[in-house]
Amino acid sequence: MARKIGSRYTAHQILGRGSAGTVWLGEGPEGPVAIKLLREDLSSDQELVDRFVQERAALLSLDHPRVVGLRELVVDGSDLALVMDLVRGTDLRTRLEHERRLAPQAAVAIATDIADGLVAAHAAGIIHRDVKPENVLLDAHAPPGPGGAPPALLTDFGIAKLIDSPRRAAALRNSGGAGPSQAAQGLGGQAFSSGSQGLQGPRGIIGTPDYLAPELVEGLPPRAAVDIYALATVLYELLAGFTPFGGGHPGAILRRHVTERVAPLPGIPDELWQLIHQCLAKAPASRLRAPEMAARLREILPELEGAPPLEIDEQPDEPYDEPPPGRSATGTVPAAAPAQDVPPRVAVPLVETSTGPESNRDTHTSMRVPGADELAGGAHGTARAPRATGARRAGSARNRAAQAAALRKRRVRLGVVAAVIAVAAGLGGWLATSGDDSSSRPAPEVQQSTNP
Numbered sequence: 063m064a065r066k067i068g069s070r071y072t073a074h075q076i077l078g079r080g081s082a083g084t085v086w087l088g089e090g091p092e093g094p095v096a097i098k099l100l101r102e103d104l105s106s107d108q109e110l111v112d113r114f115v116q117e118r119a120a121l122l123s124l125d126h127p128r129v130v131g132l133r134e135l136v137v138d139g140s141d142l143a144l145v146m147d148l149v150r151g152t153d154l155r156t157r158l159e160h161e162r163r164l165a166p167q168a169a170v171a172i173a174t175d176i177a178d179g180l181v182a183a184h185a186a187g188i189i190h191r192d193v194k195p196e197n198v199l200l201d202a203h204a205p206p207g208p209g210g211a212p213p214a215l216l217t218d219f220g221i222a223k224l225i226d227s228p229r230r231a232a233a234l235r236n237s238g239g240a241g242p243s244q245a246a247q248g249l250g251g252q253a254f255s256s257g258s259q260g261l262q263g264p265r266g267i268i269g270t271p272d273y274l275a276p277e278l279v280e281g282l283p284p285r286a287a288v289d290i291y292a293l294a295t296v297l298y299e300l301l302a303g304f305t306p307f308g309g310g311h312p313g314a315i316l317r318r319h320v321t322e323r324v325a326p327l328p329g330i331p332d333e334l335w336q337l338i339h340q341c342l343a344k345a346p347a348s349r350l351r352a353p354e355m356a357a358r359l360r361e362i363l364p365e366l367e368g369a370p371p372l373e374i375d376e377q378p379d380e381p382y383d384e385p386p387p388g389r390s391a392t393g394t395v396p397a398a399a400p401a402q403d404v405p406p407r408v409a410v411p412l413v414e415t416s417t418g419p420e421s422n423r424d425t426h427t428s429m430r431v432p433g434a435d436e437l438a439g440g441a442h443g444t445a446r447a448p449r450a451t452g453a454r455r456a457g458s459a460r461n462r463a464a465q466a467a468a469l470r471k472r473r474v475r476l477g478v479v480a481a482v483i484a485v486a487a488g489l490g491g492w493l494a495t496s497g498d499d500s501s502s503r504p505a506p507e508v509q510q511s512t513n514p
């Protein structure tokens with residue numbers, strides 16, 4: 063059923079739904095467009111509407127072939143719509159769901175496109191804040207690039223930040239139900255709320271847990287480096303089929319971003335791994351900047367020609383598996399509950415989402431407060447450590463009793479939320495002064511144009 067949007071656009075058919083609203087195939091004076099119609103509760107929020115209007119010029123000015131162009135912001139009665147270039151194709155999440163893992167050259171080609179988009183955005187002072195496969199569109203009508211990858215375009219620039227209004231975040235913090243700041247509260251309410259009050263104003267964390275840079279978990283204000291971290295996470299996911307710190311409840315994922323190190327992917331070319339590793343550095347200053355990342359990805363691209371997707375064993379770890387003594391921390395934490403109790407791995411956005419029919423992707427699962435056990439690294443918080451196909455799992459059944467005993471001891475030490483709060487708070491200082499990479503380049507100072 064056709065629907066008028068403002069005086070110039072008509073929405074014809076639903077293309078898909080996301081956490082912020084519904085995307086329609088539409089028509090305007092210059093031809094077909096995509097129209098994102100924001101959810102009613104968002105569009106009726108006067109503060110949010112004001113922010114959109116304030117940011118209109120900055121968002122409309124972002125013009126780059128690797129960025130989905132925003133053509134118009136329409137405020138029409140109770141409708142708030144973003145009119146965008148129409149990309150005929152699919153989003154990267156859908157492709158990943160079909161293929162599970164991409165061949166390295168295709169993965170790097172897509173990451174290069176996204177990095178190019180970030181170069182333009184960061185140069186314009188705009189931080190994306192929600193780089194993830196859902197926000198990457200693949201243009202199936204353009205000639206494919208290296209590895210047969212369709213050109214990729216980054217979409218939803220600045221949207222996460224716009225929706226992140228202080229009033230909304232405060233309301234969510236005060237609400238009893240699942241909401242965006244619940245994970246943050248669960249991980250360490252003091253650390254988060256005090257950090258947020260001091261550095262960001264009374265805001266919650268906005269983003270999607272799997273892709274959130276550790277400094278955001280710490281309550282620091284977002285800088286361009288958060289997009290680099292998220293892009294490195296996406297690249298890792300394209301290669302591995304899962305994100306480095308994902309799995310389980312949002313609070314557990316957030317904790318891992320801060321405390322765990324990423325394990326190398328089996329069979330990954332060293333240069334590519336070094337790049338991912340550097341861009342996943344805990345300290346934002348240690349990450350590459352967008353132009354450097356794009357250039358390095360481009361250099362690596364030709365060497366990956368013909369390389370097959372990585373072979374990674376995706377069988378879930380056995381319960382009670384724990385890294386053997388002496389092994390470096392790799393993202394594996396001991397499991398303690400039967401596998402059937404472990405919630406599915408999904409990326410959930412840390413923005414308030416609608417539920418039910420409004421949202422049609424499993425990325426929009428609502429969150430619940432993670433328990434102390436999960437926050438302390440229990441089964442629901444177990445990240446998957448990459449293992450080559452056929453490689454032996456860390457730990458084994460013969461050590462299970464000893465491991466279970468060690469686990470119980472460990473839980474006594476770590477099994478209260480307060481401990482996690484202390485760890486998170488303490489790490490704030492550590493993060494500010496250390497990195498896990500050699501580079502000590504200062505963090506790029508990109509002012510968010512989305513600040514009021």
Ligand SMILES: Nc1ncnc2c1ncn2[C@@H]1O[C@H](COP(=O)(O)OP(=O)(O)OP(=O)(O)O)[C@@H](O)[C@H]1O
Nearest residue numbers: 078079080081082085096146147148149153196197
């Ligand atoms: N410019 C566009 N052209 C064509 N299709 C689009 C465009 N923008 C979005 N879509 C499609 O609309 C659907 C919903 O997109 P939307 O951006 O609302 O949600 P999302 O990014 O999947 O999730 P979230 O809002 O949580 O980030 C997606 O399937 C996407 O492929």
